[in-house]
Amino acid sequence: MRLTVNGSEHELDLDPRTTLLDALREHLGLTGAKKGCDHGQCGACTVLLDGRRVNSCLILAIAQQDARVTTIEGLGGHPVQRGFLEHDGFQCGYCTPGQICSAVGMLGEVERGWPSATGDDDPLSDAEIRERMSGNLCRCGAYPNMVPAIREAAGR
Amino acid sequence: MTAATRAIGAPLARLEGPEKVSGTAKYAAEYRQENMAYGWVVPSPVPHGRLRAVLADPSADAIAVLWHGNAPELAAADDPELAVLQSDRISYRGQPVALVVAGTLEAARRAAQVLQLDIETLPHEAVLRTDHPEVYTPDTVNPGFPAESSAGDVDRALAEAPVTVDVTYTTPALHNNPMEPHATIARWDGDDLTVYDSNQHPSGVAATLATVFGVDRVHVVTEHVGGGFGSKGTARPNAVLAALAARVTGRPVQVALPRQAMFSLVGHRTPTIQRIRLGADTDGVLTAIEHQAWSQTSRLYEFAEQTAVTTRHMYAAPHRRTGHRLLRLDMPTPRWMRAPGEAPGMVGLECALDELAEQLSLDPVELRIRNEPHTEPETGTPFTSRHYVDCLRAGADRFGWWGRDPRPRQQRDGDWWIGTGMAGATYPAMAQPSTARVRDLADGGFEVAIGATDLGTGARTILSQIAADALGVPTGRIRIRIGDSTLPQASVAGGSSGSASWGWAVTEACRELRRTGGAEAVFDTTDLIAKQEKEGRHAFGAHFAEVRVDAVTGEIRVSRLFGMYAAGRILNARTARSQFLGGMIMGMGMALHEEGVLDPALGEWINHDLAEYHIPAHADVESIDAAWLDEHDDQLNPMGSKGIGEIGIVGSPAAILNAVWHATGVRVRDLPARLDKILPHLPT
Numbered sequence: 001m002r003l004t005v006n007g008s009e010h011e012l013d014l015d016p017r018t019t020l021l022d023a024l025r026e027h028l029g030l031t032g033a034k035k036g037c038d039h040g041q042c043g044a045c046t047v048l049l050d051g052r053r054v055n056s057c058l059i060l061a062i063a064q065q066d067a068r069v070t071t072i073e074g075l076g077g078h079p080v081q082r083g084f085l086e087h088d089g090f091q092c093g094y095c096t097p098g099q100i101c102s103a104v105g106m107l108g109e110v111e112r113g114w115p116s117a118t119g120d121d122d123p124l125s126d127a128e129i130r131e132r133m134s135g136n137l138c139r140c141g142a143y144p145n146m147v148p149a150i151r152e153a154a155g156r
Numbered sequence: 157m158t159a160a161t162r163a164i165g166a167p168l169a170r171l172e173g174p175e176k177v178s179g180t181a182k183y184a185a186e187y188r189q190e191n192m193a194y195g196w197v198v199p200s201p202v203p204h205g206r207l208r209a210v211l212a213d214p215s216a217d218a219i220a221v222l223w224h225g226n227a228p229e230l231a232a233a234d235d236p237e238l239a240v241l242q243s244d245r246i247s248y249r250g251q252p253v254a255l256v257v258a259g260t261l262e263a264a265r266r267a268a269q270v271l272q273l274d275i276e277t278l279p280h281e282a283v284l285r286t287d288h289p290e291v292y293t294p295d296t297v298n299p300g301f302p303a304e305s306s307a308g309d310v311d312r313a314l315a316e317a318p319v320t321v322d323v324t325y326t327t328p329a330l331h332n333n334p335m336e337p338h339a340t341i342a343r344w345d346g347d348d349l350t351v352y353d354s355n356q357h358p359s360g361v362a363a364t365l366a367t368v369f370g371v372d373r374v375h376v377v378t379e380h381v382g383g384g385f386g387s388k389g390t391a392r393p394n395a396v397l398a399a400l401a402a403r404v405t406g407r408p409v410q411v412a413l414p415r416q417a418m419f420s421l422v423g424h425r426t427p428t429i430q431r432i433r434l435g436a437d438t439d440g441v442l443t444a445i446e447h448q449a450w451s452q453t454s455r456l457y458e459f460a461e462q463t464a465v466t467t468r469h470m471y472a473a474p475h476r477r478t479g480h481r482l483l484r485l486d487m488p489t490p491r492w493m494r495a496p497g498e499a500p501g502m503v504g505l506e507c508a509l510d511e512l513a514e515q516l517s518l519d520p521v522e523l524r525i526r527n528e529p530h531t532e533p534e535t536g537t538p539f540t541s542r543h544y545v546d547c548l549r550a551g552a553d554r555f556g557w558w559g560r561d562p563r564p565r566q567q568r569d570g571d572w573w574i575g576t577g578m579a580g581a582t583y584p585a586m587a588q589p590s591t592a593r594v595r596d597l598a599d600g601g602f603e604v605a606i607g608a609t610d611l612g613t614g615a616r617t618i619l620s621q622i623a624a625d626a627l628g629v630p631t632g633r634i635r636i637r638i639g640d641s642t643l644p645q646a647s648v649a650g651g652s653s654g655s656a657s658w659g660w661a662v663t664e665a666c667r668e669l670r671r672t673g674g675a676e677a678v679f680d681t682t683d684l685i686a687k688q689e690k691e692g693r694h695a696f697g698a699h700f701a702e703v704r705v706d707a708v709t710g711e712i713r714v715s716r717l718f719g720m721y722a723a724g725r726i727l728n729a730r731t732a733r734s735q736f737l738g739g740m741i742m743g744m745g746m747a748l749h750e751e752g753v754l755d756p757a758l759g760e761w762i763n764h765d766l767a768e769y770h771i772p773a774h775a776d777v778e779s780i781d782a783a784w785l786d787e788h789d790d791q792l793n794p795m796g797s798k799g800i801g802e803i804g805i806v807g808s809p810a811a812i813l814n815a816v817w818h819a820t821g822v823r824v825r826d827l828p829a830r831l832d833k834i835l836p837h838l839p840t
């Protein structure tokens with residue numbers, strides 16, 4: 001099968017049960033996407049699929065032959081990455097690639113006008129950022145530092 | 157001082173930050189090996205029994221199915237849980253009874269799922285209770301304290317006290333759940349074992365594996381660790397299983413635990429039942445303090461949580477008694493979870509004090525100030541430094557505490573009841589023997605090597621600051637090497653003692669290098685630490701919380717959380733703040749969200765995943781901040797530092813629970829404070 005990741009195309013011989021996350025980590029050596037639960041419950045495995053954020057542990061690799069996958073390795077110095085460095089938006093770093101990919105995808109959703117449960121007038125208020133990022137767990141509790149990192153990356 | 161004092165304390169950014177935000181930082185399961193196989197743990201489906209046989213499905217593509225019937229014999233380690241696949245005895249549900257090895261992850265998981273187990277099921281007990289006939293008093297509680305202590309005549313003092321409190325608080329099983337599940341890749345080259353393992357103590361894991369496999373050369377690589385919170389303090393079964401499977405199959409083997417296994421296989425915080433009795437005069441001066449704690453352990457191993465130990469030094473009172481009781485159950489072994497003992501124990505003590513303040517109509521901050529001891533109350537040992545009252549006052553100032561109406565259920569904003577609460581915090585300041593090596597690289601740089609680990613604490617960065625000051629050079633000239641058991645042996649990243657222990661060894665090694673002017677210096681702190689007094693060394697702090705409780709739904713939000721600490725010299729203002737906040741947020745989880753829900757019939761926590769075991773998420777954390785006093789204590793270690801990784805979770809749960817009472821008038825004494833425990837008691 002074929003998988004297009006960070007702009008490069010890969011030919012792979014995969015078990016049909018292989019998730020996108022395991023294809024990245026175990027077959028392509030792209031270990032930036034993390035496995036925190038393998039059940040779509042933590043967000044550590046978040047990558048971008050045609051620009052939209054997804055939990056790659058819930059997706060079968062074989063179904064994504066026509067998609068463009070972007071992982072943390074392919075973000076190349078995105079402002080969200082710089083924001084995380086600037087604000088100490090992580091501790092152990094294990095949730096971090098997922099948080100960053102999720103934030104990048106989230107900013108795209110805001111741009112497209114997607115609403116959130118908070119319903120603030122400002123779609124990038126701190127409360128909105130927190131709500132929109134709540135699918136990504138961080139056991140180290142680095143949340144308070146991620147919010148300004150994401151806000152500033154959005155140019156606020 | 158020299159140029160030196162410039163690096164320590166500075167908010168230096170984490171050295172490994174660029175790797176962590178670009179996805180290139182490597183964690184244990186990420187070291188790809190040629191021809192690697194995958195091991196999948198088969199957990200026991202019963203809490204007590206005997207495994208008679210396993211029956212593998214031949215259609216499943218397994219390379220090996222290991223169980224006690226065919227696994228090689230292992231030497232005993234200190235920890236009986238590492239004797240994996242060595243006997244037919246099943247002591248808890250989730251215990252590994254077999255390991256399936258296959259060429260791919262998918263095949264290993266499938267073969268494990270279809271493996272049939274022939275098990276003789278035996279009766280089990282899973283519920284902690286105080287009136288069980290097998291409740292006993294352990295000889296000591298962790299890490300070596302007497303199980304009981306007493307002074308004066310508590311019963312008489314309580315009988316004579318004009319004001320008393322007699323309350324029971326319970327805390328549930330809590331699960332560490334670092335975001336990176338425990339994982340190991342093991343590879344044998346002859347009798348040389350190399351292990352990539354997620355742990356808090358590479359030197360210790362290497363020594364344990366060497367014992368278990370009876371070999372001399374074990375190399376443990378632990379460059380980055382995705383959190384541990386105590387659960388990775390020692391080698392866990394995944395490390396032994398991976399090495400065992402690699403030995404048998406002759407291939408490198410990865411064993412990465414699924415999240416579900418994290419609830420049973422790597423430790424958890426024991427449930428506790430705590431009875432606290434306080435006696436005071438009408439001015440709020442304590443005459444008696446009693447704290448009795450019950451907790452559980454497993455059939456395999458006695459783990460005695462030191463729940464009531466902090467009560468021995470928090471407050472003055474002439475009559476005092478503490479005690480610990482244990483019950484062995486057919487359940488997984490509890491182990492260390494962030495601030496073991498202190499975190500649950502300070503829920504009991506600090507909530508009970510709030511109840512006393514209520515009875516006295518006395519401000520809770522003032523109550524604590526009136527009971528400040530001048531020396532350790534039980535032993536008379538002086539404190540090396542104790543700025544608890546300063547934390548209470550400064551914290552109250554900064555939080556805007558003063559002038560608060562002490563009566564509950566007085567403040568309302570729309571549908572929200574609003575209240576504030578506070579609680580004290582403490583954590584022991586410890587140091588453990590470690591060895592560091594420093595080399596002059598002759599190009600202006602220095603290499604500092606120590607077998608420490610950085611779990612997200614900032615250890616790597618802080619050690620570079622410590623070394624820079626000790627050598628009198630800028631941090632940019634320090635090259636830190638940690639996370640490898642072949643480096644000089646270091647103590648565990650636990651007990652908030654990492655920076656103190658490793659920083660001490662690094663400082664001494666650097667000083668020696670300067671003294672001798674040589675190319676290399678090595679220093680072992682064992683003798684220095686042996687000479688040190690062990691008592692009277694604690695960090696202190698105070699937590700303040702504001703909560704909003706929805707009058708209609710009972711939903712609880714923590715709208716403000718503030719921690720004020722006196723924790724010696726803060727080595728890195730940036731990473732320290734993150735550590736404090738992280739602890740406080742985990743404390744919020746303990747107060748409001750986290751609970752291993754036991755099914756007694758199954759002997760299992762049924763909510764064993766991250767969808768059902770709730771930890772704080774982004775949306776739970778609103779306004780939160782931490783600050784610290786400039787505390788100087790030159791009796792601790794050359795840096796004057798106290799540990800900061802755990803104190804944030806000590807007292808923050810009680811501050812939130814006390815605020816919930818202030819908002820609603822409802823005392824929740826069985827954690828966590830969920831809306832169903834509050835709603836029935838709210839006025840309609």
Ligand code: FES
Pocket residue numbers: 034035036037038039040041042043044045046055056057058
């Ligand atoms: S690993 Fe995919 S959501 Fe947790």
Ligand code: FES
Pocket residue numbers: 089090091092093094095096137138139140141142335382383612
């Ligand atoms: S930084 Fe450790 S889990 Fe988020």
